[in-house]
Amino acid sequence: MTTLPAVSGRRRTTDRVARGITLALTLIALVPLVLILYYLIKEGIGAWSGDFFGTDPTGRFLGDPGGVKSAIVGTIVMVALASAIAIPIGIGVALYLVEYGKRGKFANVVRYFVDVMTGVPSVVFGLFVYIVLVVTKVGGTFAAWKGAVALALLMLPVVTRSAEVVLNLVPDSLREGALALGAPRWRVVFKIVLPTALPGLVTGSLLAVARAAGETAPLLFTAAFVFGTQFDLSQRMNSLPLQIFNDVSQAQDRLVQRAWGAALTLVLLVLLLTLLARLVQRRSRLA
Amino acid sequence: VSTDITRGAPPAHAAPPTSAKPVVQRGDRVFSGLAKYAGILILVVLAGVAAFLIAQAFPALVAPAEEIPGGNGFVAYVAPLIFGTLFAALIALVLATPLAVAVALFITHYAPRRLAQGLGYLVDLLAAVPSIIFGLWGRDVLAPATVELTDWLYGNLGFIPLFAGPPSATGRTMLVAGVVLAVMILPIITAVSREVFLQTPKLHEEAALALGATRWEMIRMAILPYARSGITGAAMLGLGRAIGETIAVTIVIGNSPNIGDTIFSQGYTLAAVIANEFGEAASDPTHRAALIAAGLVLFVLTLLVNAIARYFVNRAERGERTVPQGMAG
DSSP, X not given: OOOOOOOXXXXXXHHHHHHHHHHHHHHHHHHHHHHXXXXXXHHHHXXXXXXXXXXXXXXXXSSOOBOOHHHHHHHHHHHHHHHHHHHHXXXXXXXXXXXXXXXXXXXXXXXXXXXXXXXXXXXHHHHHHIIIIITTTTTSSSOHHHHHHHHHHXXXXXXXXXXXXXXXXXXXXXXXXHHHTTOOXXXXXXXXXXXXXXXXXXXXXXXXXXXXXXXXXXXXXXXXXXXXXXXXXXXXXXXXXXXXXXXXXXSOHHHHHHHHHHHHHHHHHHHHHHHHHHHHHHTOSOO | OXXXXXXXXXXXXXXXXXXXXXXXXXXXXHXXXXXXXXXXXXXXXXXXXXXXXXXXXXXXXXXXXXXXXXXXXXXXXXXXXXXXXXXXXXXXXXXXXXXXXXXHHIIIIISOHHHHHHHHHHHHHHHHSOHHHHHHHIIIIIHHHHHHHHHHHHHHHTTSGGGOSOOOTTOOSHHHHHHHHHHHHHHHHHHHHXXXXXXXXXHHHHHHHHTTOOHHXXXXXXXXXXXXXXXXXXXXXXXXXXXXXXXXHHHHSOXXXXXXXXXXXXXXXXXXXXXXXXXXHTTOHHHHHHHHHHHHHHHHHHHHHHHHHHHHHHHHHHHHHTSOHHHXX
């Protein structure tokens, strides 16, 4: 009776070494994440206080710099408006691609350019909105709603991409069943396709919202910077990323400290949205 | 029995149903129209971005050389920026690609299931961190930490052209920008590589293992050749991100435009110059046009890189469908 020869020592060693190297590289890749989270918490918590969340930046270089209330409010307002613009349009484009255009020529062109749009740097969208809406002085110069438009342009391809994937997961048998019962296509979409895909659509949209909340470059040229809290969309509006950007370049410890506090706030906001997206995804009936 | 029914019906209905044409309702037409216009909107926006950037950049291309910032014309203005952009992005690519491929391999083929899932979440977490946070961390933590190292490398290995200094005293250098960018593009390269690795035909993997290959030999023989195109595409997608990244780079790169400097000197990128000089340019039309032209160059650069990336990624995806039938059987 013969036994198969065991794997030779050299080959087994090579295998072990390869496994060790991938493990080591994986750990190295995670070092920055750990360091960033560590410093965020260490430096950020120290800046937090009631005043930090309750007062606006004072604009004073020396003395009390104030808090970040206007930045938090501004980020929420502008991201909400951007979502109200981008999510319906993005899902609309995805519906066109999945329900109507399918593999047609025009649909493929749209699909290709959605991909292209995903790769356009956010600063270019900011510049575009700046040229079209700020330079031309449509309703004043810098305004919160223009910032929201720039953010919406950024979110649009992300929403579309994720929505298309989810809509494609809705089984065709559901559509066919409803169509066979005589339902018009649009009712099939609203009563069958969208409700089935809802959790996935919410997940994709929340991830897009999270991305928009952290964007700085598009707001720089569109919503600009201001100290006070306000809700008027036609005026300049503060935001967390811009507040951090302004504070970090100051040679003033208290401002840099405030930047860390604002950074921790922003990361928690984004992580909360991401976590929410994951929870919704888990409840989805589709794959 | 059925004839009774038709007989009982009025004469007009006695004729057989005239057509099987689907009923197109008004709701349907409105809705499909709306959906299509949403699709058209995407094309309009992108065409608009290109058209407006070109129109507004034009004055900078025809302006007399001395009016452009720097006083030597637009090409001299933009060349160091392109150099800095590509240099920082390449540092990032060289650092991030091997790490990302290793992470993707470890997650898909080495790690136990539980651990793999956890690692996947952590990489996603890294992708969720806003770029301004990387900038803040790079400037406040990473840059100061590199000063000693760069000084030592310059002192002892300065004869290597890459390390020729002198290093920036603040630590805000090309190298730090490259490292920060590497951390930022790691998640996308990992995500795409993971997808590609998972698409490798299971039968190839099992065949390799059945022939007695160790896991690493299986990876080398069945997975890597199959995934090469996908990894290239993933790296290019990462490169596109690195080229377009603005705020983090603006904060850590030190903002000084020079060609031919080393990784220890300060640099400048297309995106960073737009973010930085935009305020002062508001009152100077030529300066503003120059910045918009820089934005146009950045736009074209990212379009090119992404088009190449898509080509490779799509080829990798097509590869799955063209697996020789004989092997699948």
